[in-house]
Amino acid sequence: xxxxxxxxxxxxxxxxxxxxxxxxxxxxxxxxxxxxxxxxxxxxxxxxxxxxxxxxxxxxxxxxxxxxxxxxxxxxxxxxxxxxxxxxxxxxxxxxxxxxxxxxxxxxxxxxxxxxxxxxxxxxxxxxxxxxxxxxxxxxxxxxxxxxxxxxxxxxxxxxxxxxxxxxxxxxxxxxxxxxxxxxxxxxxxxxxxxxxxxxxxxxxxxxxxxxxxxxxxxxxxxxxxxxxxxxxxxxxxxxxxxxxxxxxxxxxxxxxxxxxxxxxxxxxxxxxxxxxxxxxxxxxxxxxxxxxxxxxxxxxxxxxxxxxxxxxxxxxxxxxxxxxxxxxxxxxxxxxxxxxxxxxxxxxxxxxxxxxxxxxxxxxxxxxxxxxxxxxxxxxxxxxxxxxxxxxxxxxxxxxxxxxxxxxxxxxxxxxxxxxxxxxxxxxxxxxxxxxxxxxxxxxxxxxxxxxxxxxxxxxxxxxxxxxxxxxxxxxxxxxxxxxxxxxxxxxxxxxxxxxxxxxxxxxxxxxxxxxxxxxxxxxxxxxxxxxxxxxxxxxxxxxxxxxxxxxxxx
Amino acid sequence: xxxxxxxxxxxxxxxxxxxxxxxxxxxxxxxxxxxxxxxxxxxxxxxxxxxxxxxxxxxxxxxxxxxxxxxxxxxxxxxxxxxxxxxxxxxxxxxxxxxxxxxxxxxxxxxxxxxxxxxxxxxxxxxxxxxxxxxxxxxxxxxxxxxxxxxxxxxxxxxxxxxxxxxxxxxxxxxxxxxxxxxxxxxxxxxxxxxxxxxxxxxxxxxxxxxxxxxxxxxxxxxxxxxxxxxxxxxxxxxxxxxxxxxxxxxxxxxxxxxxxx
Numbered sequence: 001x002x003x004x005x006x007x008x009x010x011x012x013x014x015x016x017x018x019x020x021x022x023x024x025x026x027x028x029x030x031x032x033x034x035x036x037x038x039x040x041x042x043x044x045x046x047x048x049x050x051x052x053x054x055x056x057x058x059x060x061x062x063x064x065x066x067x068x069x070x071x072x073x074x075x076x077x078x079x080x081x082x083x084x085x086x087x088x089x090x091x092x093x094x095x096x097x098x099x100x101x102x103x104x105x106x107x108x109x110x111x112x113x114x115x116x117x118x119x120x121x122x123x124x125x126x127x128x129x130x131x132x133x134x135x136x137x138x139x140x141x142x143x144x145x146x147x148x149x150x151x152x153x154x155x156x157x158x159x160x161x162x163x164x165x166x167x168x169x170x171x172x173x174x175x176x177x178x179x180x181x182x183x184x185x186x187x188x189x190x191x192x193x194x195x196x197x198x199x200x201x202x203x204x205x206x207x208x209x210x211x212x213x214x215x216x217x218x219x220x221x222x223x224x225x226x227x228x229x230x231x232x233x234x235x236x237x238x239x240x241x242x243x244x245x246x247x248x249x250x251x252x253x254x255x256x257x258x259x260x261x262x263x264x265x266x267x268x269x270x271x272x273x274x275x276x277x278x279x280x281x282x283x284x285x286x287x288x289x290x291x292x293x294x295x296x297x298x299x300x301x302x303x304x305x306x307x308x309x310x311x312x313x314x315x316x317x318x319x320x321x322x323x324x325x326x327x328x329x330x331x332x333x334x335x336x337x338x339x340x341x342x343x344x345x346x347x348x349x350x351x352x353x354x355x356x357x358x359x360x361x362x363x364x365x366x367x368x369x370x371x372x373x374x375x376x377x378x379x380x381x382x383x384x385x386x387x388x389x390x391x392x393x394x395x396x397x398x399x400x401x402x403x404x405x406x407x408x409x410x411x412x413x414x415x416x417x418x419x420x421x422x423x424x425x426x427x428x429x430x431x432x433x434x435x436x437x438x439x440x441x442x443x444x445x446x447x448x449x450x451x452x453x454x455x456x457x458x459x460x461x462x463x464x465x466x467x468x469x470x471x472x473x474x475x476x477x478x479x480x481x482x483x484x485x486x487x488x489x490x491x492x493x494x495x496x497x498x499x500x501x502x503x504x505x506x507x508x509x510x511x512x513x514x515x516x517x518x519x520x521x522x523x524x525x526x527x528x529x530x531x532x533x534x535x536x537x538x539x540x541x542x543x544x545x546x547x548x549x550x551x552x553x554x555x556x
Numbered sequence: 557x558x559x560x561x562x563x564x565x566x567x568x569x570x571x572x573x574x575x576x577x578x579x580x581x582x583x584x585x586x587x588x589x590x591x592x593x594x595x596x597x598x599x600x601x602x603x604x605x606x607x608x609x610x611x612x613x614x615x616x617x618x619x620x621x622x623x624x625x626x627x628x629x630x631x632x633x634x635x636x637x638x639x640x641x642x643x644x645x646x647x648x649x650x651x652x653x654x655x656x657x658x659x660x661x662x663x664x665x666x667x668x669x670x671x672x673x674x675x676x677x678x679x680x681x682x683x684x685x686x687x688x689x690x691x692x693x694x695x696x697x698x699x700x701x702x703x704x705x706x707x708x709x710x711x712x713x714x715x716x717x718x719x720x721x722x723x724x725x726x727x728x729x730x731x732x733x734x735x736x737x738x739x740x741x742x743x744x745x746x747x748x749x750x751x752x753x754x755x756x757x758x759x760x761x762x763x764x765x766x767x768x769x770x771x772x773x774x775x776x777x778x779x780x781x782x783x784x785x786x787x788x789x790x791x792x793x794x795x796x797x798x799x800x801x802x803x804x805x806x807x808x809x810x811x812x813x814x815x816x817x818x
Contacts, residue, residue: 045814046814047807047810047811047813047814048810049814050810050813050814051810054806054810087700087701087774088700088701088704088771088774088775088778089701089704090700090701091701092701092704092705105781105782106781112781112782116782116783120798120802123794123795123798123802124798124802124803124806127798127799127802127803128803128806131803174708174712174717175717175790175791268813271813272809272810272813275806275809275813276806279802279805279806279809280802283797283798283801283802284783285783286783286784287782287783287784287786287797288780288781288782288783288784288785288786289782289794290791290794291718291780291781291782291785291788293781294717294718294775294788295717295718296704296705296708296717299708299709301709302708302709302712302713302717303712303713304708304712304713304716304717305712305713305714305715305716305717305721305722305723305730306716306720306722306789306790306792307790308790308791308792309791310791310794310795311791311792311794311795311798311799314791314792314795407792408792409723410722410723411723411789411792411793413723413727413729414721414722414723414729417727418727419658419725419726419727420723420724420725420726420727421725421726421727422727
C-alpha cells in the first residue's frame, strides 16, 4: 500500500527544467498561492498615493548606503591627529570618528558620494514620510478602519526623526557637536531627572567620550530595527485594510478600483524605486550636503554662525529661538530648593512638539468622537469637502512652518536684508495668530471651492460663448458637464452638525453637550452637494436658456 | 630725604601721589598699546600724499567726519584710526557710505588706488594708528590648519565656519569672506570695522593672522569637493533644496507614472 501511495503520480508534471524546479519550490513554500493573493491586490492610481512608496524606497537606499558607510566609519572618540589628504585640517587634533568621516569623504573611493547619497536619502526619507502623512490627513484616510495605521505612521515619523538625528551627530564635527549641546541643554532643563539623564546619556559631563559610540549603536541597530518592524506592521495593515481611493464613478466603500499589483503595478513600483534612487544619486553627485570638512572638529568652545539642525528637527530649534529670555521684568528662571528650573528652555523645547504630536496621534479619535461616525471609510474626502478638518490641518501646518522658519531666522535676516530682531518679532506674533488666520482663510477657501463645485454641477461650465437674446440681453452659454465629471462634484457626503444625544439613561450629560458644541463648530458652515432633483431642475433650466424662450432664465 | 619725609603730610601730597600714579599707569599703558599697533609709521607716505588726501577728505568725507577728521554727530573722529582703517573702508567701497543704516555695505570703490592711498596718508598723519600691512604677512604661505583653528575659535561665530557670513542683531551682519583680498582681511582684523571687534597683535599675532588668511584663501581655492555648495549655508539650504528640488522632481515623476490611468 505504502509503495503504491509513494508512487502516486503528481497531478501536474512540468515539461521544462525550469518548470520542474519552480514546481519543486512551489510545492514546498506555496509561492503561487501567495503570488495569487498579492498579485491580485488592487491599488488605485493617483500621484499622491506614492509618497509612502518614496519613503520606503528612501529607506532601502538608506540601508544600502549606510551599510557601505559602516565599513569605514569608526565611532571612537579617542583623540588623533588628522593625517588624511584634506590639507586645511592637516595635523589638527580631532576624534577618530571625525577623522574616519573625513577619510570616507576624501580617501575612500566613492566614499563622499555614498555619504551624500546617505544624507540626501535621509532628508528625502523624512520629507516623504511627512508629505505622506499630510496626504493621509487632508484626505481623511485616517478614519475607520485605519486609525491604528495612522498611529503606526506617526511612530514611524518620530523614528525617522530619531534615525536622522542620531546620524547627524555621528561625524563629531563642529555642527553636530553644537546640535548635541542643544539637546544636552534641553535634557538638563527637565526638572528633577534632567541632569541625571544627561549624565547617563553622555556617560558623565558633556561631551564625554561615550556619546558617539552610543549614538552609533542606536543609529545602526535599534532605530532601523524599530523602523523595519513598524514598516512591516504598516504594510500588513495596508494589505488588511486595502488601499483607499479618491471618489469617482463606480467607486464606493465596498470596492477598490485600480490596477492589480501584478504585473502592472509591480512593474511601475519597481521602476519607481530606480527613479527615486536615480534622483537621490543625481543630488548626491552634484550637490554637497553636510560638508563636514568646513566645520572642523568638535570642540565645546567655538560655535559657528548658521548652526542649524537638519530640517526635521528645525521646528524645535525654531521654537527655542523664538522664546524670549525675559519679558519686561518677568523671568522664566526659578530656583526651587536650590534647583534651577529653566522654563525658557523647557517650554519651547518640549511644549510645541508635545502639542503637535499629541494632536497628531489623537486626531482620528477626536474627529470620531465629534462625528460619532462608526462607519468604515474607504473612499477619501477631497480636502475642500471637509472644510473644518482641512482648516485644522492647515492651521497646524502653519504653526509648524512658523517654528520651522524661525530656525532659519538668521538666514532670512541676511538674505532679505532685514533685521534679525524684526524677523523674530514677526515670527513671535505669527506663532500666536498665524494658526488662527490660516484656519479662517482655509475654511473660507474650502467653502468657496465647494460653492464653485456646486455652481458648476448645477449650471455647467462657462463656455465663453456669448449669446444675444431677442430682447437685447447678452448671456454666456453654459455647457453641461458629462456625468463622470459631475459625479466628482456631487458624489460626496456632507456631514451636518449632530445635536446632543441622550445616553442610555436618557440624560444629555455635560460631555455630550460639549461634543454637540464641537460638532456645531465643525459642521455649521457647510455646502450641501447638489441633489439629483436639483441637478434635474438645473439641467432643464439650461436647456431653456439655450432655447431662449423663458423669462425666468434671465436671472444669470 | 628729611625734607621729603617732612613734606609727606603736606595737604597737596595726596594729589601729587595720585598724579604720579596716574602718569605711571598711563605711560605704561601707552607703551603697552603701541606694541599692539602694527608699526604706526607714516614713512611710506610722502607729504604731498597727505596734502592731496586732506583735500580729498575735505571734499568727500568732512560732511560727516568733520573738518580735520575730528568727528561730528554723523560720523566718528578719525584721529588715530590709522591708514589700515582708511584702506579697508575706502578700498572696499564701504566709505563713502551708500546710505545711513545699521551697517555700511560693500560696493564698487569710489576712489582709485592712488586716491585711497592719499586719503590713508592724510588720516595716518593725524595720529598714530594701525598701518597698511606689509606683503610678508599676506603671502598666503602660513599654516592653513592653524589658521583654521584660529578662525573657528575667533571668527566662525559671526562669519560662519565656512566663512559664508551670518546675521547679527538689528540689521547688522558679518559678511561672507569669499573674494575679500588678504590685505582687507588683515586690515579688518587690526581695525575692527563696522561691528567687528579688533584683533590686535596681542590677541592674534601677525603670524596667526597670516595663517587665518592662508586658511581662508585655501578653502576658497579648494572649492566644494562634494558638488555645488548651495551657498555653504548648512542644513537650511539643504532642507530647502530637498523639499523643492528633490521632492519636486519626484512629484513630477509620480504624476507622469500615474497619468495614463483614471
